[in-house]
Amino acid sequence: MPDDPNRVLIFDTTLRDGEQSPGISLNTQEKLEIAQQLARLGVDVIEAGFPITSPGDFEAVQEIARRVEGPVIAGLARTHHTDIDAAFNAVRGAARPRIHTFISTSDIHIRHQLQTTREDVKGQTRAAVAHARQYVDDVEFSPMDATRAEVEFTAEVCQIAIDEGATTINIPDTVGYTMPHEFSAFLARLYELAPGLRDVVLSVHCHDDLGLAVANSFAGLLAGARQVECAINGIGERAGNASLEEIVMLLHTRQPDVGLRTGIVTREIARTSRLVSRLTGYSVQPNKAIIGRNAFAHESGIHQDGVLKERTTYEIMDATTVGLEANSIVLGKHSGRHALQQALAELGFSVSGQALNMAFKRFKEIADKKKQVTAMDLEALLTDELREKLAGYQLEWFDVEASSRRPPHATVGVRTPEGEELTGSFIGDGPVDAIFRAINAATGSDARLREFRVDAVTGGQDALGETSVVLELDGITGSGQGVSTDILDAAGRAYVRALSNAIRRRDEVADGEHVAEAMQPEAAAAP
Ligand code: KIV
Ligand code: ZN
Secondary structure: OOOOOOEOEEEEOOOOOHHHOOOOOOOHHHHHHHHHHHHHHOOOEEEEEOHHHOHHHHHHHHHHHHHOOOOEEEEEEOOOHHHHHHHHHHHOOOOOEEEEEEEEOOHHHHHHHOOOOHHHHHHHHHHHHHHHHHHOOOEEEEEEOHHHOOHHHHHHHHHHHHHOOOOEEEEEEOOOOOOHHHHHHHHHHHHHHOHHHHHOEEEEEEEOOOOOHHHHHHHHHHOOOOEEEEEHHHOOOOOOEOEHHHHHHHHHHOHHHHOOEOOOOHHHHHHHHHHHHHHHOOOOOOOOOOOOOOOOOOOOHHHHHHHHHOHHHOOOOOHHHHOOOOOOOEEOOOOOHHHHHHHHHHOOOOOOHHHHHHHHHHHHHHHHHOOOEEHHHHHHHHHHHHHHHHOOOEEEEEEEEOOOOOOOEEEEEEEOOOOOEEEEEEEOOOHHHHHHHHHHHHHOOOOEEEEEEEEEOOOOOOOOEEEEEEEEEOOEEEEEEEEEOOHHHHHHHHHHHHHHHHHHHHHHHHHOHHHHHHOOHHHOOOO
16 A cells, blocks of 8 residues: 555556457557556556467467566456466566456356356355465455445455455446446445455556446545556447546546645656557547647637637646657758667667667658658657557558559559469559559458548648557458558558458467457456
């Protein structure tokens, strides 16, 4: 338990609950990059994944545990011993490992999903926490769907977990059903019924199905919780989790009135949000609180007039506090390798050797076409370079003939992971469609496009274009993103990455016993 009673622990679940959002398929490198940025952001706990669910998830949690310094690294597990063993094996390399185990306490779940009894839930809780405590000192227990469960039974189960050595009890509003006043009353009653709760950290985990995730989390903190589970950009199962940036900035902005504080380095918020959005392909709505591109924009003349005279007339936060407009880096086509290295270091990336050469090559290509290369461009470029190294297939080149009088025709060259160059051609409905189908022809895949989006990294006519693709291959979705000054190039890059991700996931499913195990009835719906 933290010594300061007003310190709120930030438990980030972007890589676990967040990654459960449809269409998100991060690979190990991408997860590691996000985890490293979460450490820079100053989160207290990173829930790195659900190791039993797939070999890929296991490997990502293991890498994060070994390589990310600072936060506690948690792995999720059902109450089965095999889940707990997998979670432990994945997090054991961390300086501070945590096992997070859960089982439902609502009758709806116990009857219909688990198809068991309350007695069995109590027994499973007892055995799971005791088993996890053999491995680590830091064990979190969650009674899933607690807010639709009977409070007396949930309290009994929580007390069992505490008696067996759980150090954090997390109360999930799994289906985003509760309301702030109801949630605080629920927690107050839990405190009365499970006296052991006073000796552990009480945590809250709220989903946003009714748009109340942040409000409910805040109500939980006012009721005594000192850990809040949240995700960057509010991503997560269905409507998502409580948004990290919103709950953190609420506590920061209203600190004089609320008196609670977090350890978050708020200036890293915008960058973390952009990284997660870029790697997941989930864009942030323009009017999203804190990190939407309009969150600090003033449209009405009266507001603009006020802000010009005195910023606080219409702004309750300073954009620089969350890291927006904080960076003055501007490079141009005459900037050298050293200037690039320094600019990247200022952004928190230490790049040297071959990686610097590659980044410099891409930078020069872009700087030749774009007058000014800003911090946002560099971030996009660097993340794009990272993907380049990872994707199975690479788009080597493309030719497109487009005209309003003939259907567009594309030919592409795609390099296989083994280094062979494949070519394919196709006549499509539009130039982008023609490139996508030519990639299918080259790789012999029957992938179907599900989503395609184009964004600009910055404003201005010469802005870098960022594209995002979600496709489906043999029932498996894969997503990919691409960055370039040329939209067709960015689209092609995004498509081959999405295809490579889908192939990787399909192969994992094909040979993953772990996946088969995770699809047993009680796990059919991940939490
Ligand atoms: O929503 C939920 O109940 C969960 C638990 C595993 C905490 O994600
Ligand atoms: Zn959840």
